[in-house]
Amino acid sequence: MADPIGIRIQNLYKVFGPSPQKHIDDVRAGMSKDELRDRHGHVLGLRDINIDMPAGQIQVVMGLSGSGKSTLIRHINRLIEPTAGELWAGEQDVMALGPRALRQFRREGTAMVFQKFALFPHFTVLENAEYGLQVRGLGRRARREAAAQWIERVGLKGYEDHYPNQLSGGMQQRVGLARALANDAPILLMDEAFSALDPLIRSDMQQVLLDLQQDIGKTIVFITHDLDEALRLGDRIAILRDGEVVQQGTGQEIVLKPANDYISSFVREVNRGRVIRCRTLMRRGPAVEGPPVDGSLVIEEAARLLSAEGKEAANVVNKRGQVLGTVAMADIIAAMVPPREEACPA
């Protein structure tokens, strides 16, 4: 398996229209999206995006429709060309790639999962999963073997010879996932991959992805419009609005310290118990009588543990079992309830 590589996006701009280069300087100087559209007939896609996506982790890019999130993910494999800016995959300057090298990068450096699955209807499940390897020119036996293995991993064994439109949406997206994973590229791009699925199936697929990520440790860029999904999957989250990054950080940082009212209104409804981790609420002090909990455990789980054991506090421990401090049930309950001023909109 290829080593994970990080992705660095620097000062990335995208202007849509007939002559974007003419207006890029105005945009850099701060021309508003509306002015650009009304006065010059160009659409601002992305403005000054700077994101460092850590290697081997899940980076979520969240935003509502029109925020530019799908545009952003397509820049990483240059399905859309930026108007200005830099794009690095590990040591590789993606913007410097010529057509042939770009194709190579797409074949071996990235794989993509799509919102509407984009499975090839004339290929069977197995042939779809083989697609990336076939494009690379891998021999029939080798790609069959790899594809079959991934089909089994995503839970579709026995469906190899079905055609995509014989499968339900959730199963189709499993094929999409298998097709991307069979490529065994260090970067996995997922464009609203689970947005078209029913809530239950979506939750299922999120678990499938998290379980897989334990083993594969790829650099995953996950696009979504759903904050709960972002918080569940993302090691890091960047929130996009009108083509600009409004805030980025871990899910906990975003929920606890929203950068502005826009983010606040987003995080108000979030189940905080599943976002905030014991480490955050921990008070330093001597060990108390209570169960040990890992620092990275979410407080909802800690609360469940405490109430099951009938204890008032737990010891927060690190991976080696050393006690770092304690976390009290009262603090957990207080943290799970959103603060008053956020709960009542002004």
Next chain:
Amino acid sequence: MSWAQTFPALGEDTLRSLRQGIDGTFREFTREHGETLERLFDPLREFLLASERLLTTSPWPLVVLGLAALIWLATRSWRIVAGALAALLLVGAFGMWDDLMKTLSMIFVSTVVALVAGIPVGVLMSRSDRVQRWVNPLLDVMQTLPSFVYLIPVVMLLGIGRVPGLIAVVIYAIPPIIRFTNLGIRLVSRDLLEAADAFGSSGWQKLRQVQLPLALPTIMAGVNQTIMMALSMVVIASMIGVQGLGQPVLRAITNQYFAMGLFNGLAIVAIAVLFDRVSQAYGRRLQKHQGVNHG
């Protein structure tokens, strides 16, 4: 107001010299390049002769069996095979076997030529809006220009016989396959093309693995149309020496042989229906992945 009664046309002399000029230039061109052109089409003549010889000199039971096997392979439907056999044997029984074979051979060769020439043009057209803008009016002309008009220069260049007939048939029958290939490829979903791009497909890989296979049902509709149009040219092509079911019809027209015209006309209809059913069933079989749907 006398000037309003007659249209102010170019003078009779101007027109005459214009016509003579064009005719003269073309005749010159014919004299100079006719033979070269004729040699250029030699492979086509060989192909035509070979396919005609195969169908007319082989023992008829063998031909019938061969055709039945082909039709079964294409359609996997015994009903269509039975219908085709009945049509073939009936036409043969009415004494038109040789003419039938000649027409079959002509349609076969002209369809092959139309596909070989037309599909690449359709592909080019689908890849560039500019090509499409230029080719479309040309196709309109090919479909609407009365065929007699282009029969004249073809005959002047190549004389009378199979090859000029074939060219006339192909000119008339090629537009649908070009148009449907173009349309089919343009109808392939953008999402799928994006997926192919995202996995690093080259243009050729995308064409061969995604665009052409997904356009195939549409292309097959074009093949069907091309065959039908080729058949409808059989009578006209017989005027410049193409043998087959068209010639008796032509003779029937000039001599008012009603029954003879009717027999041969119905024979043409019979093989038209046959070609249509077979090519459509084959087209349906190519899209078996679309037949089943998840509820």
